[in-house]
Amino acid sequence: KENESLRGVKVLVTAAGTVEPIDPVRYIGNRSSGKMGYAIAAEAVSRGADVVLVSGPSALIPPEGLKEFIPVESAREMMDAVLREAEDSRIVIKAAAVADYHAKEVADQKIKKNDKELTLVLEKNPDILFELGKRKKEGQVLVGFAAETQNLIENAKAKVEKKNLDYIVANDVTKPQAGFNSETNLIKLIRRDGSIEEFPLLSKRELAGIILDRVIEEKKIQKI
Template sequence: MNLKGKRILLGVTGSIAAYKSAFLTRLLVKSGAEVQIIMSASALDFITPLTLSTLSKRPVYSEFSDKKTGEWTNHVELGLWADLFIIAPASANTIGKFANGLCDNLLSATYLSARCPVMMAPAMDLDMYQHPSVRTNLEKLTSFGNLILDAESGELASGLSGQGRMMEPEHILHHVERFFSTSKEFSGKKVLVTLGPTQEALDPVRFISNHSSGKMGLAIAKAFQSKGAEVHVVSGPVSIPLEKEGFHLYPIRSAQEMYEASSKLHALMDICVFTAAVADYAPATVAPEKIKKSDPTLSLDLVKNVDIAFELGKNKKPNQIHVGFALETENEEANAKAKMQKKNFDLVVLNSTKEEGAGFQHDTNKVKIFSKTGPVVQSELLPKSAIAKMILNEVKKLPVWV
């Protein structure tokens, strides 16, 4: 996409990842955007203003006033000038300031003055990134409407390896392009998507699970995101690369963990889509040590897991939309309609295991979409991305949405 005419503020903070801001600046300028850079004082230790000024073709600001001329840098004007404000890298220190309204430098003053959408690309060591104080600050910033571009995993400056690397400039550019290209039909809406399987532990190394890949849930999450929604994904263990999509990601393993994560988010959501294949049962007890192959048979006592969609459906607000999925092998339509009533769904999407190329693991799907108010909508065998668009279209037809 061409970003010609788009005005982008780029905030650079004190992080070893500050060198990536030069690459990001170059990519944004090459795409046609006007880029104005603001640096924190600590960022000056990692990359020079001359480098960024040369690449952006604009002066770089880091102080409230020019010490040579005495001219004031108008942070309010900067905040009103931009179409988008990106902080990359965003250090733990700056994240803490933004989350708590602290204003001791030009960058934080501009953030508090900005009326445009804000993206942040955190960068720090893995233990810092997972520290409860940082997670709390990121959650606060998300609640303010800021877009958090989750850190990526890999080798870190400390020599450790894990999540904490600033999102690569190419991936940030992708999110910027997607931000400006969306039709914004779901702008301002918060969407929860559960996806993937759950794993119910037998012992420290074994578990009960299913074949869900999470592909349908990912397609739905991406579809909502492309239409301007703020997307929160609660995901079981999957191999698809969710970290690079820019969702608010909550990885879990068991059904109980998925329920707890979803429950915390539910009241804040406008739309909830339950695509996860949650295990119906879990072992009554988890062996503390690996179960040895001693007897020719092994008996398991299983207990019923919490029904996530059912429990959250009991607390569904009048202005919320719940979308569920049904994977059936017999009496398909009757079972799907019964599930819609029992779990208080507005829509239920029926998959059939009898359709070749549909269901688990496939990149395609064939579905029937039932609603309480409209006719049944049936698809052909289509890519899951196309199925996702169909589901969004049906969401827009619901009386709650209208």
Template sequence: MSLKGKNIAIGVCGGIAAYKIASLVRLLIKENANVQVLMTPDAKEFITPLTLATLSKRPVLSDYINRHTETWNNHVDLGLNADLLLIAPATANTLSKMAHGACDNLLLATYLSAKCPVMFAPAMDLDMWLHPSTQENIKRLQSFGNILIAPGSGELASGLIGEGRLAEPEEIKQQIQKFFNGALPLAGKRALVSAGPTYEAIDPVRFIGNHSSGKMGYAIAAALQSLGATVTLVSGPTALPTPLHVVRHDVTSAQEMLEACSAYSEASDIIVMSAAVADYTPAAPANQKIKKKEGSLEITLKKTTDILATLGERKTARQTLVGFALETENEMLNAKDKLKRKNLDYIVLNSMQDQGAGFGGDTNKVTLIDRSGKVERLALKSKAAVAHDIAAVIAAHQTIINA
């Protein structure tokens, strides 16, 4: 999609990744967008305003007052005139200020005045990115409706390897195009996906768990994102990489998964609970490692809170709620009963009897059942293909309920 005539303001912060913005500006200008660059004072230490002014064909703005002309750079007008404000690279410092309403430079004043959508593309070192304060600021900004362009993984300026690299200019341009392309069926929608197992502690070194790999849930998160949704993935323990542009919230136990899903569910239009959550957890986990003794060991278990049923009780008319059922007997009967009891729109039935389906593998064979009782059996496919089938059904349902 052409960006012709779109007014895009780019806020550049003080980080080494600022050099990539020259390429991004050039790409956007080639798409016939109107680009206005704003820079924090520290950003000018990493790339010159002259470079970005030359590429954007507009003066770069950094101060409230233009000292040459003694005119005011009106942050209110900048925020009102933009069709999109992109903060890139968004440093940990600027993210914190945005999240808490601080306003000590022209870029932040423009952000607080903006009536247009805001995208932010973080870039920082691995430890800074993973720090709980940064992750909380990311969640806070997303709760305001701001759109995250997730950082990539690779070698960082410090020499560490991991997440924190600014998304590549071509990738950012594509995200902007997707945003302006109203054809994406889930554009503007927020999705919550759970995936993976839970580990229920017996003592500090042992747990009760299951064989879930998280592959199906991760594939669904990626599929929903590809259709334009802003996706939060609540993940139990797994070694899988986070899907591109998906926000991941790691948990361990069923209780932690309940708390995380409850926190995100109200703001979500789409909820897909594909995690294999433990039904029971040790009633009194030991504080120290249980030593091996002669004879048997008895562990008292208590029921965990049913996350899917809890979300079903809270479900609103605008939400699409999808659950999973892994059955070993009376599959169809049990799945339909679960769908009704938990107030679901769809349930995805996995059968342990089907070769190539179930935990761990890269393929799956599922049956989709909707609340009217309609049954659709899908052929054995890759989990990515199954995820796209499920995402397409969800997109169609969202279109219907929002018509």
């Protein structure tokens, strides 16, 4: 029998990297494949949740049984979808790798090469998770991810505070088999109270189950 622990609970998941256009044929992107976020969405569906998946471009096929799949490209498009869908979501899990910057000017035509250097001016993107933290509703659970290459714990803890999160999943993306595009991940789950739980190398789907188990148990998630 299926696990029904999230029956009737709306879960919003973000996945994959945002892409920021430079001209009609080029963009700034990152190495996120969407595997981590899609695994969380699939695991939440298998527990009966109403899952909305907001995803940057990904080669993956969205899991079956989603309430809604919302494909987006840029960070600003992701923010519009996420802020709208978060309004009535009980759990929000942000596994997407959101670009921190976008090109200040997007060329209408393909940029031609010449002998000179080309300078791209980048402007900051809004921080979606920070905006969610500001708007967090009573009883809503916010789970962020942190992809770090140094000072993992310290940087992840700072994000919990700054973004008003309940949990942050810190992955050290320098480790082999962990982080971007791998089938497995190596994570530390950091709670708001500073406690840290560390897990061995596991598949992204297994880790999705663990993250959801912790949220359900510790936040006493029931249908609202």
